[in-house]
Every structure is written in C-alpha cells, then in structure tokens.
Amino acid sequence: ETGVTQTPRHLVMGMTNKKSLKCEQHLGHNAMYWYKQSAKKPLELMFVYNFKEQTENNSVPSRFSPECPNSSHLFLHLHTLQPEDSALYLCASSQYQGQNGGYTFGSGTRLTVV
Amino acid sequence: QQPVQSPQAVILREGEDAVINCSSSKALYSVHWYRQKHGEAPVFLMILLKGGEQMRHEKISASFNEKKQQSSLYLTASQLSYSGTYFCGTAPDKAAGNKLTFGGGTRVLVKP
Numbered sequence: 001e002t003g004v005t006q007t008p009r010h011l012v013m014g015m016t017n018k019k020s021l022k023c024e025q026h027l028g029h030n031a032m033y034w035y036k037q038s039a040k041k042p043l044e045l046m047f048v049y050n051f052k053e054q055t056e057n058n059s060v061p062s063r064f065s066p067e068c069p070n071s072s073h074l075f076l077h078l079h080t081l082q083p084e085d086s087a088l089y090l091c092a093s094s095q096y097q098g099q100n101g102g103y104t105f106g107s108g109t110r111l112t113v114v
Numbered sequence: 115q116q117p118v119q120s121p122q123a124v125i126l127r128e129g130e131d132a133v134i135n136c137s138s139s140k141a142l143y144s145v146h147w148y149r150q151k152h153g154e155a156p157v158f159l160m161i162l163l164k165g166g167e168q169m170r171h172e173k174i175s176a177s178f179n180e181k182k183q184q185s186s187l188y189l190t191a192s193q194l195s196y197s198g199t200y201f202c203g204t205a206p207d208k209a210a211g212n213k214l215t216f217g218g219g220t221r222v223l224v225k226p
C-alpha cells in the first residue's frame with residue numbers, strides 16, 4: 001500500500017451506467033489529483049484540488065464529475081461514458097506546492113467501458 | 115505542453131549505466147521523476163528545483179539544466195529492481211508547482 005487507497009481496483013460499466021471512483025489518503029496531504037493513464041499516452045492531468053477547492057479542470061468532459069468533501073477523500077463520478085474513456089484512473093496526493101516531496105499515487109482503478 | 119523523454123526504451127545488463135533525458139520547450143521551475151512497475155502505482159523518486167542541487171535516490175541521480183530546459187536521470191550500476199517505466203513530470207513556474215505535465219515515459223529493462 002502506498003498510503004493512497006483507490007476503490008474499486010477494476011470496473012466494467014456500460015455507456016448508460018453511473019458509477020463513482022473513490023480515493024482516500026491519510027498522509028496529511030492537502031492537495032489531491034485525478035490523472036488518466038491510457039495505453040501509449042502520457043499521464044493526463046484531469047483535476048486538481050488544493051485544500052478541498054478545485055483549482056484545475058484540464059478541459060475534462062462533463063461526463064466526469066469530481067468531488068472533494070474533505071482533504072482526505074476524493075471522488076470521480078462517471079456517467080454516460082464512451083469506450084474511449086477506458087483507461088487506468090490514478091489518484092494522487094501531495095503537499096500543496098510540495099517543494100520537498102512529490103506525489104503519492106494510488107494503485108489506480110482500471111475502467112472498461114462497454 | 116508535455117515534456118519529451120528519450121530514449122523511449124532501453125535494455126541494460128545488470129551493473130550497466132544508462133541516462134534518460136526529459137526536455138521541455140518551455141522554461142521549467144521543477145522536474146519530478148517517478149518509476150512505475152507493471153501493474154503498480156508510479157513511485158516518486160526525486161524532485162529537482164530551479165537553482166537547486168543535483169538529487170539522488172539510492173544509486174539513481176538526476177540533474178537539472180535550466181538553460182537547456184532539460185533534466186537527466188542517471189541509472190548507475192543498474193540493478194534488476196530498476197526495471198520499470200520512468201516518467202518525468204514538469205511544472206513551468208512555482209504557482210503551477212503541483213500541476214505536473216508528464217512525459218511519455220521511458221521503459222527500462224535490466225537483465226541478469
């Protein structure tokens with residue numbers, strides 16, 4: 001375990017389904033992130049939350065909706081996804097503008113849209 | 115704009131050295147390096163800051179050339195455990211310090 005826990009580890013959903021990904025950290029970090037990792041593509045930043053406030057939405061389609069109820073929990077709500085949204089979704093946390101440390105990533109949720 | 119990593123892949127014998135480069139077309143404030151093993155989360159190795167010192171993680175070290183807008187990761191006397199995909203993540207300024215843009219990765223395979 002890395003200190004950042006993501007659930008579920010695997011998810012298969014139809015294009016009309018609604019599901020949520022969960023991320024939890026107890027490292028005392030105050031920034032949390034969602035990244036998308038697709039085959040043969042670099043890690044893509046989706047959302048950034050600093051002190052529970054969203055500070056970045058990297059032109060992500062509205063079918064992805066993040067929620068950060070507190071600095072330890074982060075959710076990604078999914079609805080009416082497309083097959084091209086199939087990917088590994090990684091959550092990470094860090095200290096805000098972490099000068100002395102980097103991100104701690106979770107193990108990811110492998111999402112397949114059918 | 116994402117940084118460019120080179121080479122895309124490298125195969126080493128245990129004990130050999132390798133260099134991975136991360137180049138940006140824009141000025142950089144910080145560069146992070148991560149290693150991801152198959153089926154696992156990326157793991158933070160080190161961070162280099164503009165004006166900072168060369169960093170080290172075990173026998174892996176890195177440098178940051180601000181003028182060239184480039185960072186290099188040095189795998190010295192490679193071990194089997196060094197196998198994985200190495201990613202650099204960059205931030206253009208201090209304000210964007212925690213919004214990293216990642217390179218495409220370099221796959222490293224260390225053979226006995």
